[in-house]
Amino acid sequence: MNNPPLITAPSGWQLARRAARMNPSVIREILKVTERPGIISFAGGLPSSKTFPVAEFEAACAKVLRDDPAAALQYAASEGFGPLREMVAENLRVQAASAGLTWQVDPAQVLITTGSQQGLDLVAKVLVDAGSRILVESPTYLGAVMAFTPMEPEVVSVASDDDGVDMEALRQAAVAAGTGEAARFLYVLPNFQNPTGRTMSEARRAALSTEAARLGLPLIEDNPYGDLWFDAPPPAPLTARNPDGCIYLGSFSKVLAPGLRLGFVVAPKAVYPKLLQAKQAADLHSPGFNQRMIAEVMKDGFLDRHVPTIRALYKSQRDAMLEALAQHFPASNSQPDQSLTWNTPAGGMFLWARLPKDMSAVDLLPFAVDKGVAFVPGAPFYADHGDPRTLRLSFVTPSVAEIHQGVAALAAAIKERQAA
Amino acid sequence: MNNPPLITAPSGWQLARRAARMNPSVIREILKVTERPGIISFAGGLPSSKTFPVAEFEAACAKVLRDDPAAALQYAASEGFGPLREMVAENLRVQAASAGLTWQVDPAQVLITTGSQQGLDLVAKVLVDAGSRILVESPTYLGAVMAFTPMEPEVVSVASDDDGVDMEALRQAAVAAGTGEAARFLYVLPNFQNPTGRTMSEARRAALSTEAARLGLPLIEDNPYGDLWFDAPPPAPLTARNPDGCIYLGSFSKVLAPGLRLGFVVAPKAVYPKLLQAKQAADLHSPGFNQRMIAEVMKDGFLDRHVPTIRALYKSQRDAMLEALAQHFPASNSQPDQSLTWNTPAGGMFLWARLPKDMSAVDLLPFAVDKGVAFVPGAPFYADHGDPRTLRLSFVTPSVAEIHQGVAALAAAIKERQAA
Known part of the structure; x- marks a missing residue:
C-alpha cells in the first residue's frame, strides 16, 4: 500500500480564553514532593478503601448483568436511572424529617451526575457568565473553584468563622460595590467541610437561609460528607429550608465508593431543565450499569447498616489523631503562638491545624517529608489571601499506628524548624 | 423538634447567557410522536443489544473486584487507566498500519473520557470562545453541535457531497469574510457518518488533510463507527496523516456497550494538557471500575474476535433494508423525483434517504407512525437550511422481518401522501 507523506505544516490551534485560567491543581504540584515510598500521608483526600462494600458490589454486578443486561x-x-432517583429523593426526605424538617423531594428534581464534581460543572455552565460574581467560603473546596473557573467567574471569598460564612461579610459581598451586580450564587459545603472539617451551626444555617432568601441569593449546597457524622447528625440542609432557592449536591463516593463516579443534583424547577x-450535552448520561449497581446495593436499606461502620472507623481514626496531637503538642492551649493548634471535626475526613507564629506550611512541607510525613498546606484553599500557617490533615487512610508515627514526625519537623 | 418555617421568598436565579442557547433535542421532541407500542423504529441511534458481550462483562467484573478492589x-x-490508554494507542497504531500509514500514538496522548460525547464537551471548552467560528459538515452529527453550543460558537455549515466536505466551500468558510477571523476547527465524522451513513473517500481525505494543514485549520475527527465496516475497512484516519493538527475521538460504545460510558481522545501536545x-474540572476522572472492566475484556485481542460478529449482523440488516427498499420503491432509479431514493452505506448503523419531490419528512412522520413505522427527519441535522426531503433510517435494532414490514409501511405512507 502507498504511504502518503506525513503532513508537518504548522497547525493553527488557538486556545479559548478560558484555557489560560485553567491550571494544574496547585495542590497536586505541591504534593509532588510527597510522592516517595514510606511516607505517612495525611495529605490525601481519598476515603478509606476498607469502607468499600466489595462483596455487595460483586453480587450487584452479577445480578444487574443477569436480570436485564440489554x-x-x-x-x-x-x-438518570428512575429507581435510583427515587431512592435519593426518599433518603433526603427521611434525613430532613429526622432533623425536624419537611422536605418533599420529587424524584423529578433529581439529576444523576458523573460524580458530584460534574454537578459543579453543570451549575457553572448554567449559572455563570464570563465575569459573573460568585461567592465562596473562606477557605473553600478547591475542586469547586476548579469546576467553576472555565466559565470565567469573578470568585469572591466571604469571610468565615468556625460556624460558617459571616453574615455581615455576606451582605456586603452579595452585590458588587461598583457595578451593583448581584452575585449569581454562594457556594457552601456546610458539613465537615473540605478542607477545614468545620460544620455550619444550626443558628448560622437559619440565619444564612433567611438572609439568602432576603437577598435573592441562590445557594449551592455541596454535601459529600454529611453522612459521615461521629456523635450526632449535622443540622438539616440549607436546601430543606428553602428548596426553591438552593441547588443541593450529593455523592455516593464517600458512602459506597468513588470509583463508580456517581453523584446527584437536586434542583428547583427554575433551573432543573437547563441543568x-x-x-x-456533557456526556449524554452517567453510566447506567453503575447506576443499577448502586441501586441494587442500596435497596433494602443497606446504607443504614453500612454507613455506621464508616462512621465508627473514621471516628476512631480522628480520635487517634486528636490523642497524638495532644500528646506531641502539649502547649497548644497555653501557648498557641508557639505550638500547633487544631480543631475537633464532628465528622468527615479532615482536621484543620495552624502552625506556630511566623511558620509557613508550604515551607515546612519538605522538612516534614524528610521526617516521613506529608500534609496539605492550607493557603491554596483560600480564593483570596490564604493563611500561610494553616494545614489540612486527613485522618482516614493511615492506620492508628501510622497516625501516631506521623504526628510524631510532624512534631519533630516543627521543633526543628523552630530551632533553626 | 422544632420545625423552622419553610422560606418562600422569591429566589434570584439568573441563568447564564449560554443557557438560552441550550435547548431540548429537536429530534427528541419530534420523536415523541413515535413513542407508541408496536411501532417499528428506524428512528433509534442505539447499537443492537444483541452485540453486547454480556458473559465477558460478567467475568471481567468478577475479576476486577477480586484482583484489586481497593x-x-x-x-x-x-x-485514565494506564493499561487501557496503552491498548487504545496500540489499536490505533495497528489500524493505521493496516491502511498503509505509520501513526505512532503515544499512550501519553490518550485521555479516557466519559463517552466520546465528553470529548466533544472538552474540545469546546478548550478551543471555543463566545462567537468563535467553527465549521461542521452538512449535514452533521447533532450531538456534537449540542456539545459545542454551551460555549456559544458561531456554527458554520460547509457544503458536503457523498465523499465528504467540499474543498472549495471549505476554503471559503475557513476565514470569516468580514472580520478575517480564522475558524477554530472543522468537525468531521468521516466513517459511516451519523446521520448520512456516508464515508469520506481516500482522495477527499488526502485533499482535506493537505488543505487543512495549509490553512492552519485544526480538524476534530470523530470516529465512533469506524470499526463497523462491512466489506473493507475505511481509509486511514485524518489524524494519522497529520497528528499535530488533529484531535481524534473514539468510543467503546459501538464495539462493546454504551452503558459503561467510555470513550477517548487522542490529542497533540499543543492541546492535551488543557484538555x-x-x-x-468536569468530573475528576471517568469511572475506574469501568475502565478496568473494559481493559480486562479487551486484553488478548477480544475485539478481533468480537467486532466481526457485529459487522456481520449489521451488514445482514443493511442488506435486508436495501432489499426491502428496492422491492417497495422500484422507480427509485427511473423516476427519482417520484420515488424514495437512498444511499448504500459501507458500514455503521444508518442509511440516508430522500423523499419524492415536494414531500417533507417532518410532515410525513405522523402518517408513517399511523402505518406502524418511525424514522428521523433529516432537516434538523443541518446546521443551516436542511433538506426537508431527507430522512435517516437505522437498520441495526429491528429484526429482518421487522425491517421488511417497516419499509412496507413507509412505502404505504408515502403512496398515501402522494395520492392525497
Whole structure:
C-alpha cells in the first residue's frame, strides 16, 4: 500500500480564553514532593478503601448483568436511572424529617451526575457568565473553584468563622460595590467541610437561609460528607429550608465508593431543565450499569447498616489523631503562638491545624517529608489571601499506628524548624 | 423538634447567557410522536443489544473486584487507566498500519473520557470562545453541535457531497469574510457518518488533510463507527496523516456497550494538557471500575474476535433494508423525483434517504407512525437550511422481518401522501 507523506505544516490551534485560567491543581504540584515510598500521608483526600462494600458490589454486578443486561449496557435517560432517583429523593426526605424538617423531594428534581464534581460543572455552565460574581467560603473546596473557573467567574471569598460564612461579610459581598451586580450564587459545603472539617451551626444555617432568601441569593449546597457524622447528625440542609432557592449536591463516593463516579443534583424547577440539557450535552448520561449497581446495593436499606461502620472507623481514626496531637503538642492551649493548634471535626475526613507564629506550611512541607510525613498546606484553599500557617490533615487512610508515627514526625519537623 | 418555617421568598436565579442557547433535542421532541407500542423504529441511534458481550462483562467484573478492589473502586488518575490508554494507542497504531500509514500514538496522548460525547464537551471548552467560528459538515452529527453550543460558537455549515466536505466551500468558510477571523476547527465524522451513513473517500481525505494543514485549520475527527465496516475497512484516519493538527475521538460504545460510558481522545501536545485540566474540572476522572472492566475484556485481542460478529449482523440488516427498499420503491432509479431514493452505506448503523419531490419528512412522520413505522427527519441535522426531503433510517435494532414490514409501511405512507 502507498504511504502518503506525513503532513508537518504548522497547525493553527488557538486556545479559548478560558484555557489560560485553567491550571494544574496547585495542590497536586505541591504534593509532588510527597510522592516517595514510606511516607505517612495525611495529605490525601481519598476515603478509606476498607469502607468499600466489595462483596455487595460483586453480587450487584452479577445480578444487574443477569436480570436485564440489554438495558443495563444500553444508552439511557440523561436524568438518570428512575429507581435510583427515587431512592435519593426518599433518603433526603427521611434525613430532613429526622432533623425536624419537611422536605418533599420529587424524584423529578433529581439529576444523576458523573460524580458530584460534574454537578459543579453543570451549575457553572448554567449559572455563570464570563465575569459573573460568585461567592465562596473562606477557605473553600478547591475542586469547586476548579469546576467553576472555565466559565470565567469573578470568585469572591466571604469571610468565615468556625460556624460558617459571616453574615455581615455576606451582605456586603452579595452585590458588587461598583457595578451593583448581584452575585449569581454562594457556594457552601456546610458539613465537615473540605478542607477545614468545620460544620455550619444550626443558628448560622437559619440565619444564612433567611438572609439568602432576603437577598435573592441562590445557594449551592455541596454535601459529600454529611453522612459521615461521629456523635450526632449535622443540622438539616440549607436546601430543606428553602428548596426553591438552593441547588443541593450529593455523592455516593464517600458512602459506597468513588470509583463508580456517581453523584446527584437536586434542583428547583427554575433551573432543573437547563441543568438537564447541560448534562445531556456533557456526556449524554452517567453510566447506567453503575447506576443499577448502586441501586441494587442500596435497596433494602443497606446504607443504614453500612454507613455506621464508616462512621465508627473514621471516628476512631480522628480520635487517634486528636490523642497524638495532644500528646506531641502539649502547649497548644497555653501557648498557641508557639505550638500547633487544631480543631475537633464532628465528622468527615479532615482536621484543620495552624502552625506556630511566623511558620509557613508550604515551607515546612519538605522538612516534614524528610521526617516521613506529608500534609496539605492550607493557603491554596483560600480564593483570596490564604493563611500561610494553616494545614489540612486527613485522618482516614493511615492506620492508628501510622497516625501516631506521623504526628510524631510532624512534631519533630516543627521543633526543628523552630530551632533553626 | 422544632420545625423552622419553610422560606418562600422569591429566589434570584439568573441563568447564564449560554443557557438560552441550550435547548431540548429537536429530534427528541419530534420523536415523541413515535413513542407508541408496536411501532417499528428506524428512528433509534442505539447499537443492537444483541452485540453486547454480556458473559465477558460478567467475568471481567468478577475479576476486577477480586484482583484489586481497593484500586478499582478508589479515585483514580484524570488521564485514565494506564493499561487501557496503552491498548487504545496500540489499536490505533495497528489500524493505521493496516491502511498503509505509520501513526505512532503515544499512550501519553490518550485521555479516557466519559463517552466520546465528553470529548466533544472538552474540545469546546478548550478551543471555543463566545462567537468563535467553527465549521461542521452538512449535514452533521447533532450531538456534537449540542456539545459545542454551551460555549456559544458561531456554527458554520460547509457544503458536503457523498465523499465528504467540499474543498472549495471549505476554503471559503475557513476565514470569516468580514472580520478575517480564522475558524477554530472543522468537525468531521468521516466513517459511516451519523446521520448520512456516508464515508469520506481516500482522495477527499488526502485533499482535506493537505488543505487543512495549509490553512492552519485544526480538524476534530470523530470516529465512533469506524470499526463497523462491512466489506473493507475505511481509509486511514485524518489524524494519522497529520497528528499535530488533529484531535481524534473514539468510543467503546459501538464495539462493546454504551452503558459503561467510555470513550477517548487522542490529542497533540499543543492541546492535551488543557484538555486534561478541563477533564479534571468536569468530573475528576471517568469511572475506574469501568475502565478496568473494559481493559480486562479487551486484553488478548477480544475485539478481533468480537467486532466481526457485529459487522456481520449489521451488514445482514443493511442488506435486508436495501432489499426491502428496492422491492417497495422500484422507480427509485427511473423516476427519482417520484420515488424514495437512498444511499448504500459501507458500514455503521444508518442509511440516508430522500423523499419524492415536494414531500417533507417532518410532515410525513405522523402518517408513517399511523402505518406502524418511525424514522428521523433529516432537516434538523443541518446546521443551516436542511433538506426537508431527507430522512435517516437505522437498520441495526429491528429484526429482518421487522425491517421488511417497516419499509412496507413507509412505502404505504408515502403512496398515501402522494395520492392525497
